[in-house]
Amino acid sequence: MPPEIYWRRRALAIGGAVVVLLLVVWLINSLRGGGDSETDPAAASSSLTTPVSISPTASGSSTSSGGSGGSGGGGGGAAAAGGEASSGTSGSSGASSSGASSSAAPSGQPVAAGQCPDQSLAIKVAADKPTYLPGEEPSFTTVVTNIGTTPCERDLGSSLQQVLVYTIDGAVRLWSNIDCFPQSAADVRTLAAGEQAQFTVKWSAKTSAPDCLTQPEPQRDPVGPGAYTVVGQLGQLRSAPEPFNLS
Structure with missing residues (x-):
């Protein structure tokens, strides 16, 4: 096989591997971004402050x-x-x-x-x-x-x-x-x-x-x-x- 054909095939293989690697990285990043966009319900509920019930003080005439x-x-x-x-x-x-x-x-x-x-x-x-x-x-x-x-x-x-x-x-x-x-x-x-x-x-x-x-x-x-x-x-x-x- 002539050397030029060999190096051409070698370059194509390397380029394809790089393209596949870029696709995998893009897919992983998009999956991570989608997960971060929503708030976990359990985390959200735990961050809420429980309201405290305050009973009004009786307006006693004594004081x-x-x-x-x-x-x-x-x-x-x-x-x-x-x-x-x-x-x-x-x-x-x-x-x-x-x-x-x-x-x-x-x-x-x-x-x-x-x-x-x-x-x-x-x-x-x-x-x-x-x-x-x-x-x-x-x-x-x-x-x-x-x-x-x-x-x-x-x-x-x-x-x-x-x-x-x-x-x-x-x-x-x-x-x-x-x-x-x-x-x-x-x-x-x-x-x-x-x-x-x-x-x-x-x-x-x-x-x-x-x-x-x-x-x-x-x-x-x-x-x-x-x-x-x-x-x-x-x-x-x-x-x-x-x-x-x-x-």
């Missing part, structure tokens, strides 16, 4: 209402003399069940016909001292202001006002000046625009409960040292809580 305003209004003039008698407070960190109760504030007395509405008044109450020493009786002063532009007539009798003491977080109602003295004479006053009426009550630092008079021997526990808040209420109107301390 919100006690902390902000409790159920008290300022003690009236009659209660000022014996305001403490109204009741005492239980301990700061853990109020005793004998006197402490839910912080939910009572609805308050409705405004009598012809008297100025709650919207025309502002109420503020505060302890007369930031801190009381052992044996001292805390004293609370309530100020009712006519914030309207015209004279305003309103019954400010002590049975219509309340001064309440709560734990510092507002969760537990400890004392109200009308728990044991719910009745008093009417005290109708006419307040000019911007005029204020001021009342003071004292507290024996013992617990009380709304059913004080129905108990043969009401149990009133001394309050322990700690931080507390006092709140005033007149009708549906409530003051902001003001802090004070028992040492």
Whole structure:
């Protein structure tokens, strides 16, 4: 066989082998590309985050209402003399069940016909001292202001006002000046625009409960040292809580 024919056949064989090799490589690459284009279902599901079910927190009235305003209004003039008698407070960190109760504030007395509405008044109450020493009786002063532009007539009798003491977080109602003295004479006053009426009550630092008079021997526990808040209420109107301390 002539040498040129031999080398020609040899070149054709090598070229064919190269073509076959290229086809195999192309086929392998296309198969790999097709496999990568789809996501494995198992892998996809495992990567998903399982949703967490969160149950809504109950909007208990105890924390919100006690902390902000409790159920008290300022003690009236009659209660000022014996305001403490109204009741005492239980301990700061853990109020005793004998006197402490839910912080939910009572609805308050409705405004009598012809008297100025709650919207025309502002109420503020505060302890007369930031801190009381052992044996001292805390004293609370309530100020009712006519914030309207015209004279305003309103019954400010002590049975219509309340001064309440709560734990510092507002969760537990400890004392109200009308728990044991719910009745008093009417005290109708006419307040000019911007005029204020001021009342003071004292507290024996013992617990009380709304059913004080129905108990043969009401149990009133001394309050322990700690931080507390006092709140005033007149009708549906409530003051902001003001802090004070028992040492």
